[in-house]
Amino acid sequence: MARTTTIELHKEDMKFAAGHFTIFSAxxxxxxxxxxxxxxxxxxxxVLDNGMLADYDIFKRMALEQCRAWNETFMLPAHSRHLQVERDARxxxxxxxxxxxxxxxxxxxxxxxxxNVSLEELARLFGENLVGDGSLMRDSRISRVVVKCSSEPGQNCSWEWNSHG
Known part of the structure; x- marks a missing residue:
């Protein structure tokens, strides 16, 4: 009988400081x-015969890389109906x-x-970047991924991926 387990990663350095504003209307x-x-x-x-789910270090590294990429930036939405983003000559x-x-x-x-740069969208985008096309997760026999982004203690949003669609 197959055994399943859940590994939870929440390291001290799995964080990013970023600026934004939420858009509520036009x-x-x-x-x-x-x-x-x-x-x-x-x-x-x-869980494999060796008693492990997977070498989760690769997923930890991927999460840390995403945190570093978003750290100390101001985030703007590319697809807002109410905000136009463009670049000047420089x-x-x-x-x-x-x-x-x-x-x-x-x-x-x-x-x-x-x-919109909201907690909901950050959790989704972080999760989609981590999961990619799902092949690495399936190859690692990972059937479910949950990503939570928190903007402060007690305020977070979750995004979920399942290998079953």
Whole structure:
């Protein structure tokens, strides 16, 4: 009979500090602010004959790389209906919202393929980046992945992937 287990990864350095604002409508958005986001990853799958699920170090490294990529940046949504993001001649970023023009140095901005920079979208995008096309998870006999992003203690959002579709 197959045994399953869940490995939970929540390391001290699985975090990123980032700025953002949430867009609520064509005329209302939060002021710019930042969070110290924490990331939690759980991997569920079949235990091998050697008593292990998988070499989860690769997944830990992938999560840490994603945290480093997002750390100390200001995040803007690429697909917002209410915010237009463009680059000027120097490559710096201009974000236009409701008659406002916000300017950022290119090196300070991460433009994400999301509608809104929300906890929901960050958890989803982090999870999708970790899982990819699912082949590494399936090859490692991992059947379920849960990613949680937290913007502060007691406030988090979860995203889930299952190998069954």
């Amino acid at each position: 005329t209302h958005r939060e002021n710019m602010h930042g969070h110290n986001f924490a990331v939690f990853v759980s991997l569920t799958g079949e 490559g710096d970023v201009i974000a236009r919202f409701n008659g406002e023009e916000l300017r950022f140095l290119a090196r300070d901005v991460t433009i994400l393929p999301v509608e």
